[in-house]
Amino acid sequence: MSLPVKIIMIEDDEGHARLIERNIRRSGVNNEIVPFANGTDAMKYLFGSDGTGAEHKDQALLILLDLNLPDMTGIDILKRIKENKHVKCAPVVVLTTTDDEQEIKRCYELGCNVYITKPVNYENFANAIRQLGLFFSVIKVPQTST
């Protein structure tokens, strides 16, 4: 990857986080992965202490987002990201167990770039994440706007 893209992983389930990280690594992606187990911490990191998101200017971010978080729904985070002028260009991959059509539609409407359902079947799961890793290694991620 030409840019030092930082992968932000917002996932409350540690096991899921571990499995995702492992499979991304297996696909040969070695970018830094910053994990968050709840929405509040993730928001604090993304938008900084002033809530503007200015801390991340000139950074390339890629966000992996789970919808079912203990303190808020991923949809709220998605909305905040896409409303923020600094981080709105960062690609957001929603990675969740929900396969409700309404939910999927809503996420795309709010500006999510990819929506992936976590399959229970591990082979499929591993496959999906590895392909996502491959996808990460080829896509171009813009720097957050200044």
Place this chain on the structure above:
Amino acid sequence: MTVDAARRRTIWQIALLAAGFAILVAISTASIYLVNRARTDASWVVHTVEVENQISLAQLQMRRAESAIRGYLLTEQDVYASDFEEAQKQLEPSLEKLRSLTVDNPEQIDSLNELIPATKQRFVEFRRALDLGRAGKFAEAKEFLKSGVGREGMSRIRDIAADMRVEEDRLFKMRTNAADHSQSLAAIVTTTGSGLVIALAAISIFLVRRSARARDDAEQELREANLNLEARVDERTMDLREANEEIQRFAYIVSHDLRSPLVNIMGFTSELEELRTDIFSRIARYSRAASAVPAIPEPIGDTNPADAPELQSEDKQLSQEFSEALGFIKSSIGKMDRLISAILNLTREGRREFHPVKIDTRELIETIISSVAHQASEANAQIRIEPLPNIVSDRLALEQVFSNLIDNALKYLRPDVPGDILIKGRHKLGFAIFEIIDNGRGIDPKDHTRIFDLFRRAGVQDRKGQGIGLAHVRALVRRMGGTINVSSELHKGSTFTITLPAQWTFGTQGKQT
């Protein structure tokens, strides 16, 4: 108002009415009696007056006779003689009448018994004087009258008559008093009775008023209850709908949240499987090194059991047990995942909004049949359709219902008998009744309710399935405002009967927010 109070009040009213009636009867009887008594008393008063009158009449005739005799002797004219005769003639009946009037009174009878001989004696004297006069001996006759024999008799008669009059006066007074008494008694009875009747009437009116008011109140309450009933039904329906939605949300969330840990279990089990391969290939390498066989370097991670070095028999056993355990875990997880998916699908179906449209039932079923044609020919089965009623309902739901039932019919045929599936329908009282009849293996009657439960199946378990189809069908039929029943016997085939409203509009179960 309690039933007891009402009954007491009714008894009171009846008692009052009865009392009023009894008093009326008593008053009437007493009045008739008293009036009769008053009349009798009055007639006795009249009687007394009559007796006095007769006494006076008798005395008058006596005086007349006396004065006639005197006139005759003075004037010597015959006119007076005939006058005397006349008086005597009239005296007789007068005395007779007096006797008949006074038979009731022994005192008067005694007096009369004295009076009549005295009178007769007096007349004998008069007649002697008259006879002397007729014979021309006027001087002698005058002398006879002067002798005073007659005066004594006359005064006795006067005394007796006076006594009789006194006696009658006494009776008159007594009888008048009795008549007065009777009349005033009658007046008192009538007045008291009327007063009582009026009082009873007042109490009755009060009671009737009160029960009328109670009835009006009850009526008002009833009317309000009727008005409220509709509202209450709506309220309850709303509550039920909310409860139903809550259950569905609950099922959805639970099944959804169950999935998350399942991903971990499955994921790490698979990771363990990978690890197992690595571990056992290492064990194999080490044991080989230990037995001084030159080791071939093995790349870690990419080995698979087939390429792995030969394990020793003990290790092989361990590896197999390891694999077996992992296999059970994975198949159980797979099953759990399917069950959770089924629940999710059911709740999703429950959340879907229904849109009633006009449906050509025959066309809908023909489409389903054409999609299962391959299955049917494999099972050596034929599917027949009789004329079906068209209905207004949700197309997708109806499609799922029929396709599940036809699928089941094809799935559970008897292998030794060519399958025959018949679909027929009819209209009845605003409902469309559909029957799906097969000649398959049938269902034991004890399982007839069970088969509609989620994850429950019946009979020989030789076909794939989760026990979801019929649960789903029942949920759909209920949402379309209908019912589903089965009648079946083992080895004799089954009949599923669906009753759906012919014109389904958003009913109580179908309306979703």
